[in-house]
Amino acid sequence: MTAATMQQQALTEATDTVSSVPTGLFIDGAWRSAADGQQFSVHDPATGDVVARLANATPSDAMDALDAADRAFPSWSRTPPRERAELLRRTFDLVMRDRERIARIITLEMGKPLRESHAEVSYGAEFLRWFGEEAVRISGRFGSLPEGTGDMIVSRHALGPALLITPWNFPLAMATRKIAPALAAGCTVVIKPAALTPLTTLYLVKLLEEAGLPAGVVNVIPTTNSGGATGPIIADSRLRKISFTGSTQVGRVLLEKASANILRSSMELGGNAPFLVFDDADLSRAVEGALVAKFRNIGQACTAANRFIVHASVAQEFSRRVAEKVAQFKLGSGFDPDVAIGPLIDEAAVAGVDELVQDALSRGATLVTGGKRRGGAGTFFEPTVLTDVARDSRILREEIFGPVLPIVTFDTDDEAIAIANDTEYGLVGYAFTASIERGQRLINELQTGMMGWNVGVLSNAAAPFGGVKMSGLGREGGAEGIDEYLTTKYTLLPSVSRP
Numbered sequence: 001m002t003a004a005t006m007q008q009q010a011l012t013e014a015t016d017t018v019s020s021v022p023t024g025l026f027i028d029g030a031w032r033s034a035a036d037g038q039q040f041s042v043h044d045p046a047t048g049d050v051v052a053r054l055a056n057a058t059p060s061d062a063m064d065a066l067d068a069a070d071r072a073f074p075s076w077s078r079t080p081p082r083e084r085a086e087l088l089r090r091t092f093d094l095v096m097r098d099r100e101r102i103a104r105i106i107t108l109e110m111g112k113p114l115r116e117s118h119a120e121v122s123y124g125a126e127f128l129r130w131f132g133e134e135a136v137r138i139s140g141r142f143g144s145l146p147e148g149t150g151d152m153i154v155s156r157h158a159l160g161p162a163l164l165i166t167p168w169n170f171p172l173a174m175a176t177r178k179i180a181p182a183l184a185a186g187c188t189v190v191i192k193p194a195a196l197t198p199l200t201t202l203y204l205v206k207l208l209e210e211a212g213l214p215a216g217v218v219n220v221i222p223t224t225n226s227g228g229a230t231g232p233i234i235a236d237s238r239l240r241k242i243s244f245t246g247s248t249q250v251g252r253v254l255l256e257k258a259s260a261n262i263l264r265s266s267m268e269l270g271g272n273a274p275f276l277v278f279d280d281a282d283l284s285r286a287v288e289g290a291l292v293a294k295f296r297n298i299g300q301a302c303t304a305a306n307r308f309i310v311h312a313s314v315a316q317e318f319s320r321r322v323a324e325k326v327a328q329f330k331l332g333s334g335f336d337p338d339v340a341i342g343p344l345i346d347e348a349a350v351a352g353v354d355e356l357v358q359d360a361l362s363r364g365a366t367l368v369t370g371g372k373r374r375g376g377a378g379t380f381f382e383p384t385v386l387t388d389v390a391r392d393s394r395i396l397r398e399e400i401f402g403p404v405l406p407i408v409t410f411d412t413d414d415e416a417i418a419i420a421n422d423t424e425y426g427l428v429g430y431a432f433t434a435s436i437e438r439g440q441r442l443i444n445e446l447q448t449g450m451m452g453w454n455v456g457v458l459s460n461a462a463a464p465f466g467g468v469k470m471s472g473l474g475r476e477g478g479a480e481g482i483d484e485y486l487t488t489k490y491t492l493l494p495s496v497s498r499p
């Protein structure tokens with residue numbers, strides 16, 4: 001079969017799959033249309049075509065969702081952890097059963113190449129399995145006061161109803177990374193998926209329903225009126241937790257709103273990841289790492305390497321090898337099996353990336369490959385490599401969120417670390433060096449929540465994902481992920497004399 005035939009067949013299958021995605025809101029265990037009957041459209045970014053029309057949740061729907069989550073909380077938080085775990089495990093099995101369908105939905109609504117959508121399904125499903133396993137390991141402790149006058153019990157409890165706001169770039173994984181720990185902890189949720197990519201979440205909720213989800217435990221409110229729908233929920237004192245993944249700008253607004261009721265808040269915000277290549281690095285491994293750290297998800301990941309900081313003695317060779325590979329990347333529909341770079345999510349994304357490239361060029365950067373948007377239908381930007389990027393270029397300060405790889409050089413370790421830390425963000429850093437001492441120094445001195453040492457991708461359900469500085473608050477995944485949905489209670493009782 002030719003690539004074109006395979007692409008057409010995959011697109012047809014995806015369109016068929018979308019017809020099995022519910023188009024309503026899911027509130028209190030039932031699918032329904034929006035209170036005012038309004039709908040909105042979801043588009044395929046590769047063609048601009050409308051792929052679905054969905055109910056557009058109103059503020060009144062949103063409050064119904066919170067009511068349902070609040071009503072369900074007492075019973076769900078007392079449901080035995082093993083039962084909560086088994087619901088998550090059954091959902092994991094159903095996601096794996098339907099992985100082909102889910103991958104197609106992701107590519108159709110978000111644009112990434114189908115093989116990357118498959119990788120997202122595996123990655124996203126793991127949060128269901130991992131937190132199912134964590135649900136039965138929520139523990140406290142017992143101790144005595146140092147004075148011997150009392151005994152203390154430290155217990156942990158589900159926080160209450162949680163609002164989860166997810167982004168468009170990993171429509172499955174960002175939903176499971178929040179829903180799974182919340183449910184494992186005993187919290188109930190209202191989830192608002194990104195209006196650009198709500199189909200994957202709706203399909204996931206259909207699977208949760210099939211797995212036996214009790215009414216009200218998960219409620220979904222796709223909407224184009226994000227602030228209008230979530231504002232009243234955040235202002236309601238029954239809500240006890242907010243978890244958001246998205247831009248620092250929006251995170252700051254949500255934190256301000258959340259401060260009114262002193263809400264427990266998890267914020268997974270922007271990044272500006274440095275990618276350091278030292279003179280002792282294995283260059284083949286560094287090039288391989290650079291390609292995945294930059295071009296995974298078409299560069300649209302908060303973890304995407306944003307600034308390539310390369311030792312002057314290897315910069316020319318590194319740039320040559322990277323550019324040679326990038327120039328071969330095929331740009332096109334994610335359903336084409338040969339495509340490495342799909343469309344950006346929308347017009348605004350293309351315009352934003354273009355502006356950053358133009359700014360860098362105007363300050364003297366050299367364009368090695370790519371550099372412009374592709375004409376015709378869809379929102380495509382060529383995979384691009386820039387060298388000699390001036391330090392004051394916007395592209396080194398702002399999150400690119402697109403397939404552009406800018407390279408700067410350094411001479412000393414001190415200089416490399418200073419450049420890497422010269423940002424308000426601190427999500428992840430990548431470092432390629434064979435030196436253990438240098439790696440250890442970087443662990444201590446890179447101002448980030450995560451570090452990839454000789455690897456270009458590090459996301460995993462078992463790992464605590466999160467940042468420092470303006471990259472956010474809290475951790476998702478790992479043993480730490482469930483803590484975000486639990487509160488700690490200390491109880492003191494008089495000590496009794498023990499033998």
Ligand SMILES: O=CCCC(=O)O
Binds near residue numbers: 173303459
């Ligand atoms: O874009 C944010 C999430 C990226 C990831 O989980 O690897």
